[in-house]
Amino acid sequence: MKIGELAQQTGMATSAIRFYEKQGLIRSATRDGNGYRRYDENAVERLHIVRSVQKLGFSLEIIRGLFTHDGRCSKSKTVEQIDIRLQEVRQLEAGLLAQREELLALRDMLEESISNGIEPICRAALTQ
Numbered sequence: 001m002k003i004g005e006l007a008q009q010t011g012m013a014t015s016a017i018r019f020y021e022k023q024g025l026i027r028s029a030t031r032d033g034n035g036y037r038r039y040d041e042n043a044v045e046r047l048h049i050v051r052s053v054q055k056l057g058f059s060l061e062i063i064r065g066l067f068t069h070d071g072r073c074s075k076s077k078t079v080e081q082i083d084i085r086l087q088e089v090r091q092l093e094a095g096l097l098a099q100r101e102e103l104l105a106l107r108d109m110l111e112e113s114i115s116n117g118i119e120p121i122c123r124a125a126l127t128q
């Protein structure tokens with residue numbers, strides 16, 4: 001299929017398709033006699049996979065490593081990378097939870113200051 005058809009089926013810009021091709025995430029297109037790029041039928045599925053896992057926070061380098069030499073997605077590598085990403089998400093959640101607690105404490109302190117008219121003492125955390 002031509003790049004325009006691939007773009008239409010995936011909802012991607014042709015420039016994005018060419019970028020993913022350069023990054024080795026889809027097989028290089030063959031060229032027709034007139035110079036048009038021709039992509040094989042599995043490019044649609046592969047681009048959908050790339051976009052889906054990219055939305056989950058995987059880098060293009062990691063995504064590239066999920067595919068075997070024959071173009072299939074390696075289940076074992078994918079599970080391994082999912083476990084790594086889940087650990088990263090847990091760390092992000094812990095950091096966000098700590099920020100939430102600090103924000104709630106700051107809000108409580110400021111609301112108390114508003115209600116009693118006493119200026120709060122600036123904590124070191126506010127100046128960082």
